[in-house]
Amino acid sequence: MPAAESAVSRLDCVTAATPPSNAAPSAGIRLRPEIAALPAYRQGRAAAPDGFKLSSNENPYDPLPGVAEAVAAASDFNRYPDASALALREKLAERFGRTADEVHIGAGSVALVAQLILATSGPGDEVVYSWRSFEAYPGLVTVAGATSVQVPNRADHSHDLVAMAAAVTDATRLVIVCSPNNPTGTIVAAEEFSAFLADIPEDVLVVLDEAYAEFVTEPRAVDGVPLLARHQNLVVLRTFSKAYGLAGLRVGYALGPVAVLDAARATAIPLSVTGQASAAAIASLDAEDELLERVRHIIARRDAVYAGLLEQGWDAPKPSGNFIWLPTGEHTTAAAERLFEAGLVVRAFAPEGIRVSIGEEESVEKLLQISEEIVRSLPEGHSARRIA
Known part of the structure; x- marks a missing residue:
């Protein structure tokens, strides 16, 4: 595919910015310069008691009583959890008409994005995404050693899928589409997304990040799940953090081809999804x-x-x-x-x-x-x- 226009920003991790001046001395330890330059994640300020x-x-909303009870009942935290969260995978597989192996559980959807980037992209590879979009994307690409290709949002703050497809080169390994887009709230239309998928080479993975899918009421919006049967280079991400109110327990899921999800599983930190998180997710599905x-x-x-x-x-x-x-x-x-x-x-x-x-x-x-x-x-x- 042709390279994108000059508005597209290619952020090579090797040419990182100068590390922050308040960074602690490294005592002579040689750090990767692009990692030393990355700002650590910082949460927003705390609200006042009346704020x-x-x-x-x-x-x-506070957790539902039944969900809270399920978490309290999962009290065997002297034991490791099921590393694959099989019970939750089976429940989600039944819901979406997939096999359990076509479902992967992670510590929030952001962990799944990180795993998929690591599974596909390294030094010399490119990851394409719209900008501004989810703030974690640039850092996760840098940690993998790959290069970010940022395609500007359209004037209406939505993804420019035509420009994103044009930004794909032989070096592209992964394209991330966020719908609704965080932080601008705009959707990707189903018709646009289908045309976009047709333009993406079959050996380039497309990740559709649908962390806010349950809040979508726009009929034109894409729903990635039905597209999985037709596109073997598509993975759909969802989470229990937002609509289901489990942000503090960190549990999200990916739907996609077994080979791709197995590669993501290979990059995951073992046992990162707790038994309490799995229990809460299952109880949330029961109380949907x-x-x-x-x-x-x-x-x-x-x-x-x-x-x-x-x-x-x-x-x-x-x-x-x-x-x-x-x-x-x-x-x-x-x-x-x-x-x-x-x-x-x-x-x-x-x-x-x-x-x-x-x-x-x-x-x-x-x-x-x-x-x-x-x-x-x-x-x-x-x-x-x-x-x-």
Whole structure:
């Protein structure tokens, strides 16, 4: 395939930036320069006692009693868990019409992304993904020793699948598509994704990251599961962290060809999915009706927030996850600080925008109050502002 246009960013891990000035002395230990330059993952600030943490896309509801009881019952943590989480794999296999070997369990979907990158890509190889997208992708590619190929989002903050396909070269080993896209909330349309798959060589793995699939109500959106039967180079990722409210237990799953998932399993840290996580996931599937009713409440709250933003004059993308995207651009840091002062901890991606999780009902009024102040403070002609 032809190389992509110059807008595509190729981030070679060998030419890493200078390590942070506050990095601890290495006592003469020779570290990989690209790893030394990587910032460690840092969570957002803690919310005040009367504030709201809207920075991590967590489910605001407490665990269901039945799920909590299943975790408490898995009390044999003096023993190692089942390394393959077979009971959970069998339950998911039955649900999706797969075999158990076509299901792989990991410590959250991010762990599965890391394993698939390691299984396919190393020095000299390229991993293509849209940008901005999930913040972990660049670091995971760098850790593998591969090169990131970042394809800019379209003006509407969605994936440019045509440009992504054009960015695939002989060096490409993996392409990541995130729908709904974190942090912009945009979906990939099913028709677009099918055309995209037809353009990708069969020896290049495509990973469809659907961590927020349960929150999607847009009929045009892709659903990766039915496509697995037709594409042997496709893996679909889902998670229990978001809709099912198990973020602290770290459990996600991959659906795909056995050979690819076996390769991912070979790169995994053994026994990283705990017995408590597996028990909670199984109990969550058993209580799915009640959990998805909670999801419907979050969706309704999200849609109400988005309608309020539009009424205020925001030009923001339609959200399809459990979060919204405020494209504040160069005003991102100041806007995030204003929200923090009001008791709302959000995720700022300067100089592009702010991701705000849909949290407790009580947070909505305050969020809309501050968002109106922010949009009115943006300069006339700013891309996030539709008001005169």
